Amino acid sequence: MNKLIKITLLNLCIFSSALHAQVTLTWQNHTQSYPQAIRLTEALVPLMQSAYGNSDDTADGFSSNNISNIYWPAAALYETQASKVAPLQAQRQRLLEKLSTLHQRFANDDRALLSAIDQLTQVVNSWQLGKRSPIKIDLDLARIQPPKNPLLTDGDYTLSAKPRSNKIFITGAVNQTQVVAHQAYQDVSHYVPASARIDKANQDYVYVIQADGRVIFAPTAYWNKQHQEVMPGSLLFVPFNTSLFHPELAEVNDLVVSLAKNRLL
Secondary structure, three states, rough: OHHHHHHHHHHHHHHHHHHOOOOEEEEEEEEEEEEEEHHHHHHHHHHHHHOOOOHHHOOOOOOOOHHHEEEHHHOOEEEEOHHHHHHHOOOOOOHHHHHEEEEEEOOOOOOOHHHHHHHHHHHHHOOOEEEEEEOOOHHHHHHOOOOHOEOOOOEEEEEEEOOOOOOEEEOOOOOOEEEOOOOOEHHHHOOOOHHEEEEOOOOOOEEEEEOOOOOOEOOOOOOOOOOEOOOOOOEEOOOOOOOOOOOHHHHHOOOOOOHHHHHHO
């Protein structure tokens, strides 16, 4: 009996907490606030109404044509309140300190490595960070499949939902950080051939941070190559080759991948 009472009280506390939650959702410079926890679809519809304006084309108040161009496989929801972003900012600061130390160490030694470090530093500094939610965002699926329509609890959220990109971003241990055109069905090695990598790059693998949030450590050398396609809008990070002489490069690789997963697209 006491156990049942405790469970009931716990459920009441959770329910009460949800009722008093403050949820803020931002998309395309439009922000909606809700005084309590809210389902994903209930939050998205008025947000998109405010972005596109009212329309009589659909019962939801905006034309289906307005969202038909959204590339839902790459849509993402980020938690952007200070408590979620602070750990990511700390990771970025640690990475920048590591890169600065490497810059000083190789300033008069390896010009290619120095250039790659400087370019990567600029890239990392440019990222807007937020904790990416594992929730797969798809408005159509959320309407018909309850598991795809999660409850947004107390916090600040930013939605990334854009048309399909035609670009691939390449950075890391490469001669030149660059944005290249996405090519359907191409293997990852097509985008980062050996000629694009510096001597201190890992010549056998590339990190693929797919636009849908997945991270794949893709083999690209002739001896281990497996066909791995890249989603449009993805980031390719060529890791630095680690060794007993440069163990700090392993941490640089790990920090870059961790932050790249949580950069706002």
